[in-house]
Amino acid sequence: MELPISFFQILDHWLLISFTSIICYFISSAIYNLYFSPLAKFPGPFWAKISGLPSCTFRFRHNGVLFASPTAYPSIYGTRANVKRGKFYEVWPRNPQNHNTLSTTDRMVHARKRRILNSVFSEKAVRSAESFIIKHVDRWNQILDDSGSNDWTESKNMTIQTESLVFDIMGDLAFGRSFEIKEKAENQFKVIPHTIASYMQFMYPITQSPMLDTWVWLKPRGLDTILDKLSPKEVKDYYAFVDASVLERTKQEEEALRKKTEENDIRTDMFHYLFNAKNPETGKPAYSPDELNAEANLLIIAGADTTSIALCSFFFYISRNPQAYHKLVHEIRQTFNSADEIQGGMKLWSCTYMRACLDEAMRMTPAGPSELIRQVLPGGTDIDGHFIPEGVMVGIAHWAILHSEDVFGDPSVYRPERWIVDDTTGVTTEDVALAQSAFQPFSMGQGNCVGQKLAMLELLITIGRTLYRMDIRMAPDDSLGTASGGCGGAQTTNQLIVFRVFQGLGGSGLLALPFAIIPEMVETRRYPLYVSFTALAFVLGFLFGPLFGGEEGHKVKLNTSSLPIAVMNLALLIIFIPAGFPNIKSKQRTIQFKKLKEIDYIRSTLVFTTSGLIVSALQEAGTAYAWSSALVIALFILAGLCIPIFL
Ligand code: HEM
Numbered sequence: 266m267e268l269p270i271s272f273f274q275i276l277d278h279w280l281l282i283s284f285t286s287i288i289c290y291f292i293s294s295a296i297y298n299l300y301f302s303p304l305a306k307f308p309g310p311f312w313a314k315i316s317g318l319p320s321c322t323f324r325f326r327h328n329g330v331l332f333a334s335p336t337a338y339p340s341i342y343g344t345r346a347n348v349k350r351g352k353f354y355e356v357w358p359r360n361p362q363n364h365n366t367l368s369t370t371d372r373m374v375h376a377r378k379r380r381i382l383n384s385v386f387s388e389k390a391v392r393s394a395e396s397f398i399i400k401h402v403d404r405w406n407q408i409l410d411d412s413g414s415n416d417w418t419e420s421k422n423m424t425i426q427t428e429s430l431v432f433d434i435m436g437d438l439a440f441g442r443s444f445e446i447k448e449k450a451e452n453q454f455k456v457i458p459h460t461i462a463s464y465m466q467f468m469y470p471i472t473q474s475p476m477l478d479t480w481v482w483l484k485p486r487g488l489d490t491i492l493d494k495l496s497p498k499e500v501k502d503y504y505a506f507v508d509a510s511v512l513e514r515t516k517q518e519e520e521a522l523r524k525k526t527e528e529n530d531i532r533t534d535m536f537h538y539l540f541n542a543k544n545p546e547t548g549k550p551a552y553s554p555d556e557l558n559a560e561a562n563l564l565i566i567a568g569a570d571t572t573s574i575a576l577c578s579f580f581f582y583i584s585r586n587p588q589a590y591h592k593l594v595h596e597i598r599q600t601f602n603s604a605d606e607i608q609g610g611m612k613l614w615s616c617t618y619m620r621a622c623l624d625e626a627m628r629m630t631p632a633g634p635s636e637l638i639r640q641v642l643p644g645g646t647d648i649d650g651h652f653i654p655e656g657v658m659v660g661i662a663h664w665a666i667l668h669s670e671d672v673f674g675d676p677s678v679y680r681p682e683r684w685i686v687d688d689t690t691g692v693t694t695e696d697v698a699l700a701q702s703a704f705q706p707f708s709m710g711q712g713n714c715v716g717q718k719l720a721m722l723e724l725l726i727t728i729g730r731t732l733y734r735m736d737i738r739m740a741p742d743d744s745l746g747t748a749s750g751g752c753g754g755a756q757t758t759n760q761l762i763v764f765r766v767f768q769g770l771g772g773s774g775l776l777a778l779p780f781a782i783i784p785e786m787v788e789t790r791r792y793p794l795y796v797s798f799t800a801l802a803f804v805l806g807f808l809f810g811p812l813f814g815g816e817e818g819h820k821v822k823l824n825t826s827s828l829p830i831a832v833m834n835l836a837l838l839i840i841f842i843p844a845g846f847p848n849i850k851s852k853q854r855t856i857q858f859k860k861l862k863e864i865d866y867i868r869s870t871l872v873f874t875t876s877g878l879i880v881s882a883l884q885e886a887g888t889a890y891a892w893s894s895a896l897v898i899a900l901f902i903l904a905g906l907c908i909p910i911f912l
Pocket of ligand 1: 366367368379563564567568569571572575632633637706707708711712713714715716717719720
């Protein structure tokens with residue numbers, strides 16, 4: 266008698282079909298992406314081509330191409346480009362009510378919102394913002410120069426200094442209240458710039474992963490609520506601060522309208538212009554309370570991090586290039602008679618070398634180094650002679666183009682002179698035109714930076730006033746050690762890479778050396794004891810090193826403090842090295858070649874590969890890439906596949 270098919274047989278059957286279908290799907294889509302996709306002709310790494318994993322070459326995912334030529338700019342970002350913003354932009358808003366001009370992907374809706382925002386950033390508004398900027402820069406200068414004498418102050422961490430200045434300015438302009446982060450006193454907002462940066466770091470890999478569409482779909486369906494609940498306390502405090510400030514400023518503006526207060530007696534910050542913006546079609550207020558909140562928030566996100574990166578990178582490069590530094594200081598101190606005279610106007614714009622130094626810093630370390638992704642619309646588009654069909658993601662690889670040898674010749678060198686036509690330096694009009702065509706820090710077309718005039722004003726006033734009032738220099742304790750010092754003092758990316766290689770060699774040598782030395786130093790019977798002590802030293806080092814290093818990194822430069830420890834170690838070694846070193850005789854060192862045959866090479870390779878994959882996944886997850894990112898998941902899957910083969 267035939268037995269009825271059991272539940273488990275059916276389950277087996279379906280599992281087999283599902284599993285085979287999934288495998289077939291992945292293999293066929295990989296073959297399609299590799300050989301039949303319209304993008305098949307573009308070069309790019311194998312995994313990027315078939316899977317959508319990110320990389321920096323041209324075909325950076327299965328449906329995306331990046332360009333690194335100046336001529337591609339207008340076709341991608343120009344006013345007439347047949348593209349719209351990609352899904353990338355929809356990931357960022359906190360909730361559906363918090364959509365702003367930047368996160369709007371629909372072209373028509375964006376154009377409408379953008380017209381309003383243009384009116385908010387009028388000449389008059391930018392002029393009004395100047396007094397707020399000056400107030401904060403002057404106070405910042407007082408805080409920086411805290412030595413109380415003509416001596417050099419202690420070293421300052423300019424990343425923290427510049428971001429605190431810019432956040433305070435933006436808070437004052439966008440919400441009517443400065444965060445007061447730059448002040449020495451503790452306050453709960455000091456962590457906000459880092460929290461925003463960590464949020465970006467967490468979200469960015471998601472925007473690059475194949476789960477982007479699902480993420481955007483889930484956002485209004487509960488994901489936003491979950492993320493809101495999971496937000497750290499600092500983020501919640503920040504939102505509460507923003508909401509309260511917007512509410513208070515709204516009340517002040519409503520009161521001023523009711524009382525018909527004169528414009529001279531009103532606080533004319535950016536919020537004032539946002540609040541009073543009118544919809545050109547209806548003549549009514551342009552923003553609802555939610556939209557007002559979202560747009561004010563956008564100014565912080567778009568205006569703070571970007572400007573502080575530009576400022577910080579300026580101080581970094583100028584302090585490492587004495588020639589450029591002296592030329593710049595000479596220009597500033599010759600053009601103005603006092604620091605107070607430094608404000609927006611012809612005199613400030615006439616400082617061509619200052620502008621060149623800033624542009625060069627923004628080129629070397631762009632605030633937005635990655636692509637600003639656009640999605641090709643129906644009908645496709647032509648970029649650099651390539652037809653790109655509808656739906657494909659395109660963008661400029663900004664860091665790559667700003668470091669292109671074809672355009673800049675010596676892209677890793679900080680050379681402000683490249684931006685100024687001059688017979689003595691040999692820089693021609695064509696050189697400058699070519700460099701400028703590749704340098705679009707504020708992007709171009711309809712979606713370019715609406716705050717660029719404000720940003721330039723803020724940057725030039727800060728640089729001008731600061732360098733008029735004080736001298737700056739690279740922290741003197743910045744380049745101790747050999748390879749580490751080389752890294753600290755590297756003037757170009759290539760130098761940095763070379764010194765990093767030596768640093769890495771030194772580091773790995775340090776790990777291997779004790780185990781190689783022990784057999785030389787002690788008798789065989791004492792190996793276990795000495796190996797255990799050495800291993801214990803490593804364990805303690807790995808455990809406490811990051812704790813002390815992390816704490817110390819807030820206060821002092823790491824490589825300063827490592828020198829005394831190195832000197833102490835050397836002294837201990839000289840004193841305690843045993844007299845009979847090395848302990849073993851040379852005849853004992855012969856290699857037994859027959860032993861080599863006993864090694865299981867395949868399994869050894871698999872062990873290295875699997876542990877390499879797992880370690881890479883654990884290192885990248887939660888830092889450069891999210892746990893849920895395609896890269897991390899793929900590394901775990903590959904490691905998982907290696908284990909059965911090993912067994
Ligand atoms: C050095 C400083 C700055 C740089 C390099 C910069 C760069 C940019 C870039 C490249 C974009 C286009 C983004 C995209 O298409 O995804 C952008 C957009 C934007 N920026 Fe800036 N920005 C800076 C400062 C500012 C400041 C100070 C503000 C305002 C106070 C601001 C407000 C905005 C806004 C509102 C947008 C969105 C425009 C739109 O969607 O139409 N930015 N910025």
